[in-house]
Amino acid sequence: MPIFSFVQTKGGTGKTTLSQGVACSKTFAKAFGKVALVEIDPQGTLADWIGERIANKRALKNVAFHQLVGLDLGVLTSKLEKIVEENTAVILDVPGESVGGFATKLALNLSDLVFIPMRTSTNDEASFGRNLWPVIQESLRENKAAFHIVPTFIHPQTNTKNIQEYFRGIMPEQIDCLGSVLPFRSVFENFSREGMTLAEYSASVKGNNRLHAQAKKAEIDMETIAQEIVKLTKE
Template identity: 35%
Template sequence: MIVALLNQKGGTGKTTLALHLAGQWARQGARVTLVDADPQGSALDWSQQRGHEGAVRLFGVLGLARNTLHHEAPELARDAEHVVIDGPPRVAGLMRSALLAADLVLIPVQPSPLDGWASAEMLSLLAEARSFRPQLAARFVLNRCAARTVIARETGAALADHDPPLIGTRIGQRVLFAEAMQRGRLAFEIDEHGPADREIAALAVDVARLAP
């Protein structure tokens, strides 16, 4: 399965979720490749930091920030059970290529007013990709979500009947995720079975249910 995490808006936590999904599947024994398709290279930076600290390699991280991604990702999928694409913000050509490569698109959004998360360009690109690939599945993921806040409830309610719909698991606003990114680690390596670890595990289960 090829899963792309995409949002035209930056700062939504794409890279954190992409790395943690890849790590969760690798932890379960699956062969996983993460494709860093963001010119900023944050996933590659994380991988290099991990190497500097001598941490065990859980999955491969490749930099492929180019418009031919939809031709190259299927080749990667032949040698991996899961390919996770960390997509670019604001680069329409790269995003189109990632959309054409993916079996499932996850769109991370933060709790915010409607005009804060609803990217017209992102949804337009998704609709365009579906005109070529009607079977392309997509879900919003509510990320960096403070528990029991009015805005989180309102955002969740607004997305409940949306197309694409909202995936079931919500990911909390947790300092541990930032710490993990800085250290080249994953949440379960710092606090196994803690809240962040449990949320990522639940998200991975939700995503696996959507596998084609």
């Protein structure tokens, strides 16, 4: 029963977009069946999205949503244990804490696979070295989690192999990089209005060839990342 987390102390790098997209992917439905999407971020981006889903009467068949906030480690851990028992995969959406704080540490300690969404930007790289890497190093002493960068906001025409090599070159050896990336696409900024998933958004713009083609590309981006994640669980 794998626990995945999307962790990055830097804000706005794609943690929530990826958590939601991977949790709702066809790939995860097929590989795991029941998936728990757990927001441990008091910012409540996903809680708002779920609120919109409820208001628009959209049902998620295989994805259960939970928001866990608060600073009592014992309470959080026991709630998470119950979620783990009831599902076949758990995805944690972790807040962008400017320094690696409580939620980041909790996620690193619980997860089997940790994904770090990151741009190819000097700001993100400096922030990783200063704020996230020290916390990861601490958790590596007692934890067996595997760490992977997910390159985000990548120009859609970029060669993904080059991006992977770039991150493998600059990151510490304990941090690998996925071969798939999350490209920059306006779809990722817009699809979740009214609480839609990518697939629902895609279906809703079927009448508009241009938007539909873009939405389909975004769906494929997300499914490709989900497939790579599933593959990693089998290694």
